[in-house]
Amino acid sequence: MIPRYQKIIFWILLGAAILMSIVLIRLRERAHDRLQTAADKMPLNAPPIAPAETVTMLVANDADGSLSPVDQQIALPEEPGARARILLQRLLAGYAEPHSTHHVAASTGVEEVFLMPLARQKEGQMAVVNLSGAFVEGHPSGIETETMTLLSIIGTLHTNLPQITQVRFVVDGQPRETLAGHADLTRVYLAEDKSVEVRR
Amino acid sequence: MPSIEVRGDEALVRHAIAVVTKVNKPCRRSRTLVVFGCLVSVACLGGRTAGAAAQQAPTSQSSPAIPASPLPAPFPAAPRPPAQPRFVVVLDAAHGGSDTGARLGDPLLEKDIVLALSVRLRSMLTARGIAVITTREADGTLLPVNRAETANHALAAACISLHATATGSGVHLFTSSLPATPPASRFLPWQTAQSGSITQSLRLSSEINSAMAHAEVPVSLGRTSLQPLDSFACPAVAVEIAPLSAAGGSQPAALSDASYQARVVDALAGAIQQWREDWRQQP
Ligand SMILES: [Zn+2]
Numbered sequence: 236m237i238p239r240y241q242k243i244i245f246w247i248l249l250g251a252a253i254l255m256s257i258v259l260i261r262l263r264e265r266a267h268d269r270l271q272t273a274a275d276k277m278p279l280n281a282p283p284i285a286p287a288e289t290v291t292m293l294v295a296n297d298a299d300g301s302l303s304p305v306d307q308q309i310a311l312p313e314e315p316g317a318r319a320r321i322l323l324q325r326l327l328a329g330y331a332e333p334h335s336t337h338h339v340a341a342s343t344g345v346e347e348v349f350l351m352p353l354a355r356q357k358e359g360q361m362a363v364v365n366l367s368g369a370f371v372e373g374h375p376s377g378i379e380t381e382t383m384t385l386l387s388i389i390g391t392l393h394t395n396l397p398q399i400t401q402v403r404f405v406v407d408g409q410p411r412e413t414l415a416g417h418a419d420l421t422r423v424y425l426a427e428d429k430s431v432e433v434r435r
Numbered sequence: 436m437p438s439i440e441v442r443g444d445e446a447l448v449r450h451a452i453a454v455v456t457k458v459n460k461p462c463r464r465s466r467t468l469v470v471f472g473c474l475v476s477v478a479c480l481g482g483r484t485a486g487a488a489a490q491q492a493p494t495s496q497s498s499p500a501i502p503a504s505p506l507p508a509p510f511p512a513a514p515r516p517p518a519q520p521r522f523v524v525v526l527d528a529a530h531g532g533s534d535t536g537a538r539l540g541d542p543l544l545e546k547d548i549v550l551a552l553s554v555r556l557r558s559m560l561t562a563r564g565i566a567v568i569t570t571r572e573a574d575g576t577l578l579p580v581n582r583a584e585t586a587n588h589a590l591a592a593a594c595i596s597l598h599a600t601a602t603g604s605g606v607h608l609f610t611s612s613l614p615a616t617p618p619a620s621r622f623l624p625w626q627t628a629q630s631g632s633i634t635q636s637l638r639l640s641s642e643i644n645s646a647m648a649h650a651e652v653p654v655s656l657g658r659t660s661l662q663p664l665d666s667f668a669c670p671a672v673a674v675e676i677a678p679l680s681a682a683g684g685s686q687p688a689a690l691s692d693a694s695y696q697a698r699v700v701d702a703l704a705g706a707i708q709q710w711r712e713d714w715r716q717q718p
Contacts, residue, residue: 375537377677
């Protein structure tokens, strides 16, 4: 026979356990709702904290095989790798527009730019430009057009970020032989090398 | 020794080295042996050429009476023609087979149009008495290394790589962007063999530029990194033919336009003929 006081304690403890479970479930739901609301309010793009600044794009022209400096106002982040990526994305987006002087496929173009110090030199950095596969697949084939795309990218990087002295290219993170059947993508390009050029 | 024979020796040595360096690349373990073999073969080639020169010396001199050697000749003294290097042009129709090159419009493909241009230019040069070697005569896949092999074995005086594109206007002339190495350097790595001929390649490009200007075809000149151009151990230019746009004030013409093609091929043949004259006068 169970004593009466034990029965009362059992029922009180059971009630307390149920009550605490209900409180915990409710608290968990509230925390979830709070996180959800915070995520919804998160901005999709980073706010342009930096003011717009003047950058110089080296724009290729298929008609006369030239590269011309064109000034543009754009807001760029502080971090050099991100600056390089946004610069190149803006340059290639311009080429995909209908009245462009150098036609390329409309796509992101540049996925990422990695900057790394040069092994045996005190100064200067190497930029590894990761081109998107879609951009490379859609690029017109030809020695001049491919060379001008590379020169335009290399020149724009070096003009705006002079610490970049060498440039390498990969496509979707992998090494590739040529851009579209001609221009060599296996070599390291020297940004100040004037021997790679096109002139009328 | 006449200067023309010195150039023949140089060409032999350069050829041997280009071949050996290429053989050497995939087989590093036997590098020492191959380099030794190279030196032996170069020595043999040098000795043979020097022997030939010594045998020819009396025939090329009109001055009198150097007494003949009293030693008996080991071989019957067959009359030999003077050792003049032959002026050979290598035409490289780019792409081919599964590598179609640029799509120039339906159904025009770069590999087909450059082959047609190569065949046309070859017959035009042959008619002018110029020896021509082509890298391909049909639609087949050829690796850049095979093209360079053909060009470097031929000891060519000019190597023309033919391309076609849908972008730009007129003719684009490209030479290699490799840095020029001084003519004294004899050992040329296969991948960058062109570095020994940069100065001559720029002169050949300038010759073609003048001929195109004469034919009123707009030209853009450039330097680039391109295979097999970088592996050619001869004066080499990549000639890329684009349609003629009306922008430059010229009459627009498509790549398939027969008269436009004829103008370009004519100008190229004229430039190569002029190059032969310059080449003969080189020291
Ligand atoms: Zn091509």
